[in-house]
Amino acid sequence: MAGVATLREPKAEPRAAQAGTAGRLGPKVRRNLSAHGFLIGAVLCFTFFSWYPIVREVIMSFQKAVVGGGYAWAGWTNYVRIFRDPTFWLAWRNTLEFTVLALVVGYAVPFFVALLLNELRHARGYLRILVYLPVMLPPASALLLFAYFYNPQYGLFDDILRLVHLPTSQWVFQPGSGFISVAMVSVVIASTWMNMGAATLIYLAALQNIPGELYEAAELDGAGLWRRIRHVTIPQTRLILLMLLMLQIVATMQMFVESFVLTNGGGGVGDNTLSVVMLIYQYAFALSGASNYNSASALGVMLMLVLAVFSFGFLWATRERASQA
Amino acid sequence: MTTRTLISSATLNRGRGKVVYRVVLTLAIVGFTLVFIGPMYFLFTDGLKSTHEAIATPPTLYPHHVYPGSYAQAFDRLDIARLLWNSVYYAFGALAFQLTFDVAAAYSLSKLRPVFGNVIFFLMLATLMIPTTVLVVPQYVTVASLPIVHLNLIGTPEAIWLPSVANAFNIFLLKRFFDSIPADYLDAAQIDGASPLRILRSIVLPISRPIIGVVSIFGLVAVWKDFLWPLLVEYGYTPTRETLNVGIWQATYGTPQNLIIAASAMAAVPTIVFFLFFQRNIMGGLTAGGLRG
Numbered sequence: 001m002a003g004v005a006t007l008r009e010p011k012a013e014p015r016a017a018q019a020g021t022a023g024r025l026g027p028k029v030r031r032n033l034s035a036h037g038f039l040i041g042a043v044l045c046f047t048f049f050s051w052y053p054i055v056r057e058v059i060m061s062f063q064k065a066v067v068g069g070g071y072a073w074a075g076w077t078n079y080v081r082i083f084r085d086p087t088f089w090l091a092w093r094n095t096l097e098f099t100v101l102a103l104v105v106g107y108a109v110p111f112f113v114a115l116l117l118n119e120l121r122h123a124r125g126y127l128r129i130l131v132y133l134p135v136m137l138p139p140a141s142a143l144l145l146f147a148y149f150y151n152p153q154y155g156l157f158d159d160i161l162r163l164v165h166l167p168t169s170q171w172v173f174q175p176g177s178g179f180i181s182v183a184m185v186s187v188v189i190a191s192t193w194m195n196m197g198a199a200t201l202i203y204l205a206a207l208q209n210i211p212g213e214l215y216e217a218a219e220l221d222g223a224g225l226w227r228r229i230r231h232v233t234i235p236q237t238r239l240i241l242l243m244l245l246m247l248q249i250v251a252t253m254q255m256f257v258e259s260f261v262l263t264n265g266g267g268g269v270g271d272n273t274l275s276v277v278m279l280i281y282q283y284a285f286a287l288s289g290a291s292n293y294n295s296a297s298a299l300g301v302m303l304m305l306v307l308a309v310f311s312f313g314f315l316w317a318t319r320e321r322a323s324q325a
Numbered sequence: 326m327t328t329r330t331l332i333s334s335a336t337l338n339r340g341r342g343k344v345v346y347r348v349v350l351t352l353a354i355v356g357f358t359l360v361f362i363g364p365m366y367f368l369f370t371d372g373l374k375s376t377h378e379a380i381a382t383p384p385t386l387y388p389h390h391v392y393p394g395s396y397a398q399a400f401d402r403l404d405i406a407r408l409l410w411n412s413v414y415y416a417f418g419a420l421a422f423q424l425t426f427d428v429a430a431a432y433s434l435s436k437l438r439p440v441f442g443n444v445i446f447f448l449m450l451a452t453l454m455i456p457t458t459v460l461v462v463p464q465y466v467t468v469a470s471l472p473i474v475h476l477n478l479i480g481t482p483e484a485i486w487l488p489s490v491a492n493a494f495n496i497f498l499l500k501r502f503f504d505s506i507p508a509d510y511l512d513a514a515q516i517d518g519a520s521p522l523r524i525l526r527s528i529v530l531p532i533s534r535p536i537i538g539v540v541s542i543f544g545l546v547a548v549w550k551d552f553l554w555p556l557l558v559e560y561g562y563t564p565t566r567e568t569l570n571v572g573i574w575q576a577t578y579g580t581p582q583n584l585i586i587a588a589s590a591m592a593a594v595p596t597i598v599f600f601l602f603f604q605r606n607i608m609g610g611l612t613a614g615g616l617r618g
Binding site: 198 | 448471
């Protein structure tokens with residue numbers, strides 16, 4: 001990059017001289033060129049792998065492949081086609097189910113774990129490491145382990161149920177598609193085990209930043225444990241609670257690897273753990289012979305819009321509180 | 326003396342509080358160990374069982390017949406050495422690209438301040454709103470045939486390295502850190518005739534070691550843990566180009582259960598060692614994201 005900058009420098013000089021303000025304009029142009037030289041690598045990568053794909057996804061979603069290569073304008077056909085696909089609605093419903101369940105388990109549990117850890121005077125370092133350890137595992141390792149535990153023939157979880165004389169379960173392969181299905185709960189359990197460490201430690205750091213005097217004052221005023229949580233802890237950590245809420249919802253809406261590995265790349269029995277991103281993958285790469293990037297793009301555009309609208313809406317709705325905190 | 330938390334130390338040291346605290350502490354230690362170490366215990370010991378014992382009902386709590394052969398077998402059959410090398414190569418290559426381009430870009434945006442710098446920075450930050458999983462299809466098509474240059478990167482390490490540079494979070498963290506370096510330092514060097522590159526190398530980089538550490542660790546871990554993207558761009562060259570993460574998943578078809586577990590355990594070892602080695606930086610780095618100002 002520096003090479004690019006120095007190569008271009010001499011070119012800039014004469015132009016500056018022509019302008020008759022060599023003393024002022026010359027260094028400025030030179031400085032700008034060298035600054036852009038430092039930027040160029042990252043800008044090219046963003047252009048090719050981020051900005052252009054965003055535009056391209058929208059364009060592709062309105063195109064169709066034509067025989068002999070190339071693409072033609074297709075209007076809304078891709079959208080119409082996926083709207084007519086029953087799996088499309090199922091995938092959205094499942095994704096929503098996963099997001100809600102993961103929120104109930106994966107959002108509240110780390111907060112209470114962090115609260116607990118913050119009160120302990122012993123073994124805190126050990127417990128922190130424990131909570132975070134699964135986050136570091138390669139997802140395939142952790143999920144193959146859970147697939148083994150969930151196995152209906154020889155899995156550990158069914159063995160435990162048998163031990164205490166409870167009916168066994170098919171776990172991720174349990175048929176049924178109620179809004180809280182056993183299959184999806186199984187995916188959520190594995191996902192929470194894998195991922196909760198990060199949120200826990202972020203909360204813990206936030207809790208440690210609460211000034212002790214606030215608790216002291218609240219206690220002197222006669223506030224019990226619950227009221228101290230309600231009126232000191234939660235307001236003091238609100239900014240982080242809100243940030244993590246948004247990040248978690250955006251992350252869980254993109255669920256892919258959990259269900260993909262646990263169900264051997266399928267989507268569970270009757271697709272009851274198939275997520276939107278899995279469906280994008282299936283549309284684009286997995287459906288035999290009928291690989292269709294354009295339908296996949298249309299679905300991608302929809303997910304992109306949903307996530308962007310959600311993020312902006314969330315930030316807008318919480319803007320005042322965020323600026324106060 | 327630690328700072329005051331929800332419950333005062335005095336309460337925890339007196340009578341009933343002390344008993345309750347002891348009970349809660351014990352429950353926490355036992356519970357956490359069961360929940361988090363328990364599964365990992367089976368991850369490592371079940372690979373030592375024979376196939377027969379690994380799928381026995383009821384399960385054995387520990388391998389009755391230690392059978393280290395599973396590890397050796399899994400290592401050969403899945404070519405773990407190759408997969409491991411691929412992952413290391415992708416992760417460190419991506420890190421090198423990220424550090425070169427993202428540090429340079431953040432330095433430029435923070436200190437050299439080119440025209441349109443703010444627009445570029447805004448466009449970069451805007452990509453944080455659009456997660457990469459949503460863009461897999463156009464990204465894949467683009468990587469399969471780069472516009473203008475018409476290169477097909479599928480199956481090459483660059484397919485992982487180059488997209489990893491487009492990481493707005495890295496740029497944001499680095500730029501924010503660079504912003505905090507006083508301008509006086511840089512002005513002094515500039516008056517002495519140091520070029521921007523020289524200033525970056527001799528002044529900015531040495532000061533910025535903590536943030537570069539954070540960015541590096543999370544950069545490595547992200548590439549190491551990624552699944553969908555390497556599945557798309559490096560899959561099907563078994564096992565010569567696959568990542569460890571994808572490789573052990575793809576080998577599960579028709580592989581005995583004990584070998585899968587042994588392979589999963591081996592895949593987990595490098596990250597566990599890495600974590601124990603860098604745990605302070607990793608756990609500290611989580612909050613470097615600026616969630617707390």
